[in-house]
Amino acid sequence: MAESKETLLNKEFGPVVYDVEKWWAKKFAEAIDDPNPAWQKVTPPTFPTALILDDLDKAIHSYGSYTAGLNGGNELEYFKPIRIGDTITVTGKIVNMKERSGKLGTMLIIISELSYTNQKGELVAKCRNTSIKY
Amino acid sequence: MAKQVYFEDVNIGSEIPTLVKHPTPRQLVKWAGASGDYYEIHYDKDFALNNKLPGTIVHGWLHLSFLGQMMTDWIGEKGTLVKLGASYRGMLRPHEDLFCKGKVTKKYTAAGKNYIEAEIWVENPSGEKTTPGAATVTLPARK
Numbered sequence: 001m002a003e004s005k006e007t008l009l010n011k012e013f014g015p016v017v018y019d020v021e022k023w024w025a026k027k028f029a030e031a032i033d034d035p036n037p038a039w040q041k042v043t044p045p046t047f048p049t050a051l052i053l054d055d056l057d058k059a060i061h062s063y064g065s066y067t068a069g070l071n072g073g074n075e076l077e078y079f080k081p082i083r084i085g086d087t088i089t090v091t092g093k094i095v096n097m098k099e100r101s102g103k104l105g106t107m108l109i110i111i112s113e114l115s116y117t118n119q120k121g122e123l124v125a126k127c128r129n130t131s132i133k134y
Numbered sequence: 135m136a137k138q139v140y141f142e143d144v145n146i147g148s149e150i151p152t153l154v155k156h157p158t159p160r161q162l163v164k165w166a167g168a169s170g171d172y173y174e175i176h177y178d179k180d181f182a183l184n185n186k187l188p189g190t191i192v193h194g195w196l197h198l199s200f201l202g203q204m205m206t207d208w209i210g211e212k213g214t215l216v217k218l219g220a221s222y223r224g225m226l227r228p229h230e231d232l233f234c235k236g237k238v239t240k241k242y243t244a245a246g247k248n249y250i251e252a253e254i255w256v257e258n259p260s261g262e263k264t265t266p267g268a269a270t271v272t273l274p275a276r277k
Contacts, residue, residue: 024168027164027167027168028168028169030164030168031161031164031165031167031168031169031196032165032196032199032200032202032203033155033161034199034202034203034206036203036206036207038206038211044199044202044203044206045199045202045205045206045215045218046195046198046199046202046218049169049171049195050168050169050170052170067185068175068185068186069173070194070222071193071194071195071222072194072221072222073194073219073220073221073222073267074194074195074198074219074220075217075218075219075220076198076217076218076219077216077217078214078215078216078217078218104186128219130221134186
């Protein structure tokens with residue numbers, strides 16, 4: 001169901017819980033074609049993107065009457081490594097929504113922030129995402 | 135793997151070794167599977183054209199993953215990645231060589247840790263910076 005800007009802003013999405021399985025981390029590093037042996041124990045830096053917060057993605061996707069979307073940018077901050085075997089809990093919220101005109105016509109810029117916590121309750125990473133709808 | 139880089143070896147303006155990548159449609163499909171991003175603009179040409187795009191394009195997160203590979207290759211086993219981010223200003227197309235590059239912009243010590251900040255980016259084959267970004271790392275000291 002589509003929501004209004006007012007109800008979407010700062011609404012808490014999640015938690016979603018993921019087990020960071022060995023095969024998954026291996027497939028992830030292979031997809032980047034990154035042979036660093038470090039990825040046999042910890043996950044590559046962009047692994048948080050695989051820990052999807054589906055409800056947040058759907059809320060961004062279904063908002064407004066735009067027909068398409070693009071990823072405008074992502075900023076990650078790391079506090080602890082995400083290790084193979086960890087259980088990671090993801091939560092997130094939309095912190096800003098604004099319209100502006102660009103080369104694709106009227107665009108909506110949505111900023112969301114996600115937090116990733118491990119099984120010990122330690123914050124391991126944060127991610128700030130810019131989604132563009134047009 | 136290159137040998138370990140130390141804090142003392144790095145100065146403002148130091149260049150991070152360039153990483154060249156050549157994503158193929160196969161790699162984009164592998165990325166879709168591993169990351170869970172099945173948006174059709176990355177593997178369905180007709181879908182991409184209908185979305186005002188020039189054809190299929192490389193996932194933004196994959197640009198950032200290549201920059202992450204460049205940074206973790208550079209800082210080695212004893213370095214730590216603290217921040218990594220980029221904006222996707224230009225599109226990258228599969229079957230093209232992509233060049234991941236970086237340059238050190240700041241160097242400082244805080245709370246006993248040796249921090250390096252770098253401007254990082256991806257260039258397309260025309261030399262345009264499609265993906266400007268920034269990274270912060272810590273490096274070990276020799277003494």
